[in-house]
Amino acid sequence: MESKRKSIIFFCILGIITSYFIINLYLNNKNKLNLENKDSKLISIKLQDKNGDYIDSEIDAWPTEGYIFNKELSTCENNGKVSYENGQIVLNTNGSEKCKIYFDIDNIGNRCKGKEFASCIKENYEIDGAIIYHNLEDATQKNFPNYDLVANDDSYRYTGSNNIVNNYVCFGADKCSDTENYDNLYRIIGIFDDNKNNQYKLKLIKADYITAEEGGVSEAYFNTFDQNEDRAKSYRGKLPLSKIGGYYWAGKDIRYNTWSGSFLNTENLNIIFYNKIPEKYRIMLENHIWTVSGNTSRDFVYETNALKVYNIELGENKIKSGESGCYDGVTPRVCTEKDLTYQDEIGLMYVSDYYYTMDSKYWHLSGFGGDDYYSYHNLDNWLYMGITEWTITRVSDIYINALMIATAGYPYYNMYINVAVDGVRPTFYLNSDVKLVSGNGTISNPYKLSM
Numbered sequence: 001m002e003s004k005r006k007s008i009i010f011f012c013i014l015g016i017i018t019s020y021f022i023i024n025l026y027l028n029n030k031n032k033l034n035l036e037n038k039d040s041k042l043i044s045i046k047l048q049d050k051n052g053d054y055i056d057s058e059i060d061a062w063p064t065e066g067y068i069f070n071k072e073l074s075t076c077e078n079n080g081k082v083s084y085e086n087g088q089i090v091l092n093t094n095g096s097e098k099c100k101i102y103f104d105i106d107n108i109g110n111r112c113k114g115k116e117f118a119s120c121i122k123e124n125y126e127i128d129g130a131i132i133y134h135n136l137e138d139a140t141q142k143n144f145p146n147y148d149l150v151a152n153d154d155s156y157r158y159t160g161s162n163n164i165v166n167n168y169v170c171f172g173a174d175k176c177s178d179t180e181n182y183d184n185l186y187r188i189i190g191i192f193d194d195n196k197n198n199q200y201k202l203k204l205i206k207a208d209y210i211t212a213e214e215g216g217v218s219e220a221y222f223n224t225f226d227q228n229e230d231r232a233k234s235y236r237g238k239l240p241l242s243k244i245g246g247y248y249w250a251g252k253d254i255r256y257n258t259w260s261g262s263f264l265n266t267e268n269l270n271i272i273f274y275n276k277i278p279e280k281y282r283i284m285l286e287n288h289i290w291t292v293s294g295n296t297s298r299d300f301v302y303e304t305n306a307l308k309v310y311n312i313e314l315g316e317n318k319i320k321s322g323e324s325g326c327y328d329g330v331t332p333r334v335c336t337e338k339d340l341t342y343q344d345e346i347g348l349m350y351v352s353d354y355y356y357t358m359d360s361k362y363w364h365l366s367g368f369g370g371d372d373y374y375s376y377h378n379l380d381n382w383l384y385m386g387i388t389e390w391t392i393t394r395v396s397d398i399y400i401n402a403l404m405i406a407t408a409g410y411p412y413y414n415m416y417i418n419v420a421v422d423g424v425r426p427t428f429y430l431n432s433d434v435k436l437v438s439g440n441g442t443i444s445n446p447y448k449l450s451m
Contacts, residue, residue, distance in 0.1 A: 048104045052445045062089055063103050073102035109440035117436040118191045118200040125156050130165045132157055145361040149307040157190035160359050161380035166441035169204055170448050172281050178443045182238055189353050199432040205349055208237040209423040212245035216272035219251035220264035222421040234386035234407055247424050249390050249402045249417035256327045257394040257402050257417050259292040259342050269346040273426055285345045286429040293319040293340040294394035297413040300403055301367035306355035313352050325396030346426050348392035351403050351411050357383040367411035384409050389423040
């Protein structure tokens, strides 16, 4: 009898426990809502705009394309929890409550926030139509115009017209845009793995020309561009001409084109300009080995194309130690490794950088000569700024010439390094561990970086 009573008590307790779990399972399933659509009275959808702000959505369903769920911002009034599971928004709540659900635009800025930026661009480049992966096998599959002319160096470069390329970076100031700290705007040429160790690095170029104040005065400084206003008729930037510094490539008394002997390089860029970068940004810069061997004037601008220019400047056909093309003053001699490379933080763009930032449909064009070069007047090229400017690349068959970008937009060489005065845009590489803090790459909401 006692045993029977114990059995009855045991099964009653077991029934109570089972009922408790069933009821709780029912309630939990009831309160865990997989919301296909939203109840406009209880839930509001906030969509990010191109400036990074959030606006109320007028749609009644969750956005399915072009947006990603923002878990950190999405909240409910009574401590309900919002998450994203298997393609659906999931709301865990004990009852009806008001919730705000946030969605960010699906772009590289939102995907890479808080991550090492260069490697994250590599992983997500395909969502940005302005980035081309310079790998021949990949380009063959994509089959875009002139795909066979990629550099094939496994770089990822921003390509196309200014209205489609969002690659602005705020560097050297906590806040900047086209209306605030404009001098601190830079742009990303691309990401590069020059050491072939899968450590990609951002390569930045100043968005506008260096000012006389930023670059300072040395043997390479001439004057500001308000002394020659005709040069600025096609200028795309926002600086007063009275601020833009005009510089010789080497110096007014320098008569040979070795980059290591350039006052613009050694004083204006790597001492004066470098020291004006705030320390917390300066530590991001890589001490980079620049290829400064140059090549013949004809190979850069006549009967050429983007790939040929890349190969003679940086690739398989560049000048090598022991070959001719270097000078002691006006005296020709064979080149040494010291002539062909230079290690420091700040440089200038390569000529091939400029060719490859054009829309790929132009990559087959020569820099100058024939009828095609007139197309350069209206190129779809975000890097073009409208005033003649220097590149880092010298001419190996004319001892006092270097390469520049002409006002009309084409690369050309007929410029004397101690006579011609051009604009300058500092260019540099960042360490691979630099992280993205915020921004979407537009001029009004540029990327912000940190170590």
